[in-house]
Amino acid sequence: MYGWPYSIFRFFRLGFLPLFFLVSLLLCAAVASTEEETEIPFDISADNLKGKAGTEGDFLVLEGNVRIVHGSTTATAATGIYFRNSRTATLGGGVEIVDGETFMSADRASYSLETEVATLQENVVIRNNDVILTGASAEFRRKENVAILTGNVTMIDSTRQVEADRIVYDRDSELVEAQGKVVAFDSDNEATVTGGHAVYNRDSKVAVVTSAPKLVSTDTEGESTVVVGEQMEFSMEENIFRVRGTVHIERKDLQASCQLAEFYQNENRAVLSGEPRAWDESGEIVGDSLELHSDGDEIRTVLVFGGAEVLYMAPEGEAPETSLVRGDSVRIMLDDEEVREVFVFGNARSEYSSMKEGKPSRNTAEGETIHLEVEDAKPSKATFEGRTSGVYHFSTESGDSLIEETVEYSSEKIEFMIHEDLIRLMGNAELNYRNLKLVAEEVEFNAEEQTLEASGKPTLWENQEKVTGARMTYSLESARGTIYLGKTRFQKGFYTGDQIRKVGERVLNVRGGEYTTCELEEPHYHFRSSRMKIYLNDKVIAKPLVLYVRQVPILALPFYVFPIKPGRHSGFLIPNIEFGLNSTRGRFIRNAGYYWAINDYADVTAWMDYFENEPRWITYFEGRYRLRYTLSGWLRSSYSRNSALGTTQWDLRGNHQHTLGENLNLSMEGDFVSDKSYRLETLGLGTSLEERVNRILRSKMSLTKRWSSAQLTLAYDRTAYMDTDPDNGIDELKRWEMRPTASFTLQSKAIGRAPKGKNDEGWLPWLRTTYLSASSVLLSEIRTYESGEQKHTGMSTRLGLRDSRKLWGMLTISPGITYTENWYDKDLLGNRYQRSGLWSTSLGAGATLYRIFMPGIGPLRGVRHSVSPRLSFSYQPDFPQYSYIDELGIRRSRFPSFGSISTSWSERKSLSMSLYNRFQAKLKWKDKVIKLDDLLDVNVSTSYDFLYKDHSRSQPFSNINTSVRLKPIHNFSSELFLSHEPVKGEMTSLSLVSYLSLQGGTGKRRSETPATGEEEGGEVESGEGGAQSYADEGEGTGLGRDEETTSALPWSGALTFRYSRGADRATASYWLDGSGSLYLSKNWRVQYSAHYDLKERQIVSQTFSLYRDLHCWEAIFMRRFSGDRWEYYFKINIKAHKEIYLERGTALR
Structure with a gap:
């Protein structure tokens, strides 16, 4: 990639462009002599002129020094004939034509004044200055204004030569056309252009070669460059050369292709576009376009635009190595025909892979820009800037195989030293490997040695443990490293050391170490040890250990162990000795x-x-x-x-x-x-x-199986009563057992089904609101009294049928019938295996009416009052066969009642009545709407017994029960329960419970009450024991000094008032419970609670506590009274280490 871009484009500075200019110029010169005016007189002379007549008419024979002058053109020959009738002259024997600086010669020539066609034949030669054209024949058609040279046409100047089968010049269109095996050769530049067709436009000064055009250029070293395409075009005006179509460029092992190649000679610039690609055995360059800039004879810059890619592959025989850079654009800088630098811009990405000692490695990095430096035709250093990140892949040995590992990294700037396999991260550097994460200002990753070196506040996370320091080294291979002036945190503590060295997978050695749970730069306390060994997520062993408060040594130990294992773990509970x-x-x-x-x-x-x-x-x-x-x-x-x-x-x-x-x-x-x-x-x-x-101990066991519509339960239940007194003369219940209990229940199911659609008629749709239910229970009860045991066994099965229908859109009618079948092991008369069968029916009716009032009084926007009257009639006939008359003449049931099994033999006919009122309100306060859904509930209920005389009652109505529940605001509620005798209206019972809670202040809320014990089911950790202190973990920033108080300290309070009485006022009881909490400052909190008997006017129990938050320490004092018992308690301790404390007072158990 980095040795050959200069060679790829070296042909762009060769001299074949002047060659096209020369071809066009000579073609023009070759026909220049034909440019003469019509009707120009001509003159004929010779040494011997003879007039003759023949079959073709009169003709003139010219012999010796034949000379014909036609305007500025002079033709000479040895012999000639002029035919008067056809107005045609033929010349022979060394024909020469001279027009200005143009000289033409041939063995024979002819010219017709009639057709205005001049023809030169055999050994045609045309000279113009240093240019020579030769051919088998030449023809000039004056009327068409076209000149044609044919037959191995050749053009030669001092360094260039052009050959063609035919050359045509159209003077009207100013087009010069070369046809058939066109060849142009430049000896100075050793360049040859061939093609089947060439055209030169004298007006636009553009020459075009088509029909498989080809350029071959040979440099001084004998290396050839070949360019082929579908069309070659040269503009003499703009001095631009273009090759179009399927362009292919080849030089030795180097090749390039594109759809368009443009050469701007004046700008020393060349552009390849249309899927341009350049490659050889060592690499490739691709992009949307390639642009080259030269300085004299040397290429200085190569630009690649749009999807730019530059690939380098190590030559065969060298160690495998591949480098690929991608980006929106690439700039390649060359010097002395060698690539020196490569710049990649926009979405820049680099992929480098190599093989060393049989282990493959691969580095992928990206950024906004990449600067690639090249030495000895190989990439040596890559610099990434702008949102940089990367992944380094390398292989490690695992048995007989290799396992690929990855290192992910990012920073503001990345330097990749390719030869050294060194990655340097600069500015907000971050590196991730397996469960390791390293963050620092600068990180140096030696991929070959698999080592890390970090500086600038490095922070290392490994297995969710964090270590910071001033400088850090780490080996990925051995998973060991050293942190200088390091600081780390495990669980609740901070550990610092002059040197922290990882010596095992989960082991750290610390020199000059300190430990504290205080996060301040100058901690309120710390432990110092010259040597520490940290076993991650387990313990810290320090030798020796000195406790400092501030900088004052308080306690020294030869060694100490700090547990840092998270979660649940085994260990001794720290004992509390001499508490007071x-x-x-x-x-x-x-x-x-x-x-x-x-x-x-x-x-x-x-x-x-x-x-x-x-x-x-x-x-x-x-x-x-x-x-x-x-x-x-x-x-x-x-x-x-x-x-x-x-x-x-x-x-x-x-x-x-x-x-x-x-x-x-x-x-x-x-x-x-x-x-x-x-x-x-x-x-x-x-x-x-x-x-x-x-005083009641209950034990029970149950096994339950559920299905979609049924449930089966097997159970055992035992209750023991501890407060029995065998000496009070009362036969009290000592123990109650239910063994075994078996119950089976079928859930209610509708008998009918409503239609599901237009084509579905349903099944008994008129019974879709009628439900059938069934249940069965088997019980065996044992009651143990002071006098002995009572045991009963029975089984009960119940079938129920109920319905619920709405009439007139508001009235709900609910009829129902129930049948109960009971079986007993024996009745109260001693008869064994007895049964009873009972049925009863009921009919309920109810409705809900409501009305909305919009009073618009103050913030009150609306009140909704709903009234729900309910009536329920129930009836059971008389079953005299299930009763007997005792010795006192009283009719009683034959069967015992236990658990859910009972037999009520007497006739029952009653009507239950209730009236439920609910008041809801909507308030608007400023822009806020407040809904009070539970403002006031009032429920009044009673019942009427139609058979009250048979039941020995004085009047049919039962007590009138009233319940009132008021909740006007979220932190206040009051509930009142009343019962009145219906005839005289006398109150038989009253119960009132009111609750009020308040809170205020702007400070941060803390825990309402200090911890007094471990919650049921909570965890117990090593070092804290089964009993907990009263103290909470407060929050603060100072030790031994109060924080400035504010005018709105956080506080809370609650009051609960309880009042109850029966018909006699003497049975009334009054209780008041109160509690409060107040933050005297940010770190001081006082709490108080009391249980007060208003009737006796005495405090039954009370508790007072004072808590002080000392940042990483805390202190609490508490005083509690309960009856004639009292306790006090004081404790000061480190929050994170409950085992380090000073404690005085009474036990909490």
Whole structure:
């Protein structure tokens, strides 16, 4: 590519263009003597003139020094004959014609005054200055004004020669035409032009050669250049030469082709267009057009426009090497017939490939421009600028095969040192290799050595780990490198070092290292070590280690290990020793334990607490597992031993969810405890209040299979009641069990089907709103009382038929009928295997009416009031066979009621009534529209018993129940529940709950409450233990100094008021719960909560906490009161390292 462009275009500076000019000039000169006026007199003389007569009439015989003068033309010969009748003269014997500077000679000549045709024959010679034309004959047709030379026509001057079979000159059209085997030769330039036809226009001064024109030029070294095309054209006026058609240029091994070649002699410029292409065995140049510029005899510049491509291939016998550059345009600079530089502009792209030591490599790069430097006819350096990027492909050995690797890179400027296989990236450099990413101001990539060197704030990412420094070296082959003045971050910490060296795939050696979690340039604290070894995503080992606060050394250790493993991982939990004094337990040790991450799906945590005063040991166990879409669960247990009393206590809880197959699920839950006081007295305040006071333990298991329209469930349920007292004289329920439980349900399905289209009549369409449902359940209940057990077993099947239709577009009618079949193992009379069959019916009616009011009062734009009255009549006939009369004369049911199985034998006839009101509003405040969809709901309901006298009731109406729910704004709501006796209107019960929350301030919101414990199911990481501190991770920028306060500090508060009573006011209770949080400054936060008994006028419990954000440190103080128990707690710690702290106070458990 870089050795031959000069040779390709060397023929453009040869002298064949003057050759065409000479041909045209001599053709004109050859016929110049024919330009004479009509009727010009002529004179004939000779040594001997004889008049004779013959068959052709009178004629004049001329002998000796025959001379004929016709205007400026003089013809001489040895002999001649002039025929008077035909007015024709013939000359013979050394015929010579002279006209000005033009001399013509022939063996014979004739001229007819009648036809005005002059003919020269045999050995025709025409001379004009240094030009000589020869031929077998010549003819001039005066009337047509055409001159013709035929028979091996030759034109010769001092250095040039033109040959043709025939030359025609038309004086009227000023066209000179050479025909048949036209050959033009220039001896000075060793150039020859051949063709079948040539035309020269004297007016336009344009010469055209057609019919397979061909140019052959030979240089001084004997090398020939051949140009062929379909037409060659030369303009003498503009001094431009063109070759058209299928142009082909060949010089030794070099070839070029195009559709048009243009040579501008005055500008020393040549242009090839029409799919131009130039090539030889070492390369190729293509584009939409090629343009060459010369300086004297040397080509200086080659320009390629439009889809430009320049290809270089190493000569045969040398190491394989290929270079291809592409762009919108290319400029090639030459000097001393050698390519020196190549410039590529616009969408520039370079592809270079080579083979070294049997390993192929390939570099592809692009940019806005490329500057290619050439030495010894080979590319040596490529410079890319403007949005540059590239990919380097190389091969590495893997066993007996080669694996292709890629390095991607980009920068503002790229230099590719081709011979050295060196890539230099300058300005915002970025390089990517496998899982490695390097960013710096400058990067040098030695592809042969597979090494990197970066400077200018280099940053290296590898396996999602980041390292920065001042200078960096790295080996891609060994995956090792060195960072000088480096800085990196793993998990929550920053690591710096005078020298950080990668010595293994995931191992770093650090000299003069520092570690901190503070991101400030001058950190509030740091650890310093002369030697560090970092095991990525595992741990950091430092020897020795000194803790500095600011620049003051605080603590020194011979060595220390920092865990940096992300996510869940096994490890010892850091124990808390000597935390302070508890009012009841004294000093204590807690959370001494171990966390075991079994795998990605399960983990186990075990820890221990010790309290000095009792003394008491408490061990804890927690296991968790989760396999996505299949199973999940947890198991928690604790065991306590009081050494002084010799007592032991324990509890066990667990949950398991398992998907056994498609729509087949197993669920299990268990809760067991040794005694009712264990969780309240032993586990302490760290356990939630609900968990500590709970006295009902429930365990259950169920297996459920679902189909598209049915469901089958097998279950076991057990509930234990811990608050029973065997000494109170009441036969209390101790335990309730339901075993086993089996239920099968068919979902409601419409009996009919509505038509789906014009041609579909449906199926019983008049029953399309009628639905049939069925269910069946098998129960076995065991109730354990202080006095003994009660056991019942039964099965119930229920069939239901219901409908819902709308009348007059607003009234909805809903009739229904239900049949229930019950089977019992025995009735209350002791009869075994008894059954009951019951049916009942119902009819409901309801409607919804609404009205919109547009009051336009203030911001109130509209109110929507909807009213929904509902009536429901139900009836069941009397089934006396399912009852009996006891010893007191009271009729009772023969069958027990348990679970969902019961038999109601008596007749029932009742009417339920309700009236539901909903108020909604729309407000417009400035340009904002506010919708209050739940502004006010009021629901009033009661029922009427038609058989109230049979049921021993004094009046038919039940209590009138009223519920009111008000929510005018999003942070306030109030709910009121009332029940009134229908006759006297006396209130029987009342319940009111109101909630208000407020918040304000412009600062950044933080966590409302500090953490007091780990959430259920949350993860436990090594170093933090099973119990959590109260402190949150705050945000701030200062250590030991307050930030400037503002006039709008973030704050929040909430109040909940509860009131309830029965018919007697003495049963009323009043409770008020309040909580608040306030940021005193950016780093100070105070929180308070209290539970207040308004009736007794005393605070039942309250908590106060003060939190301080110390940037990378934090501190909290808390005081809590609950009944006669109190606790205080203080802790200051590094946020990222909970194990580095100072703590005083009482235990949280």
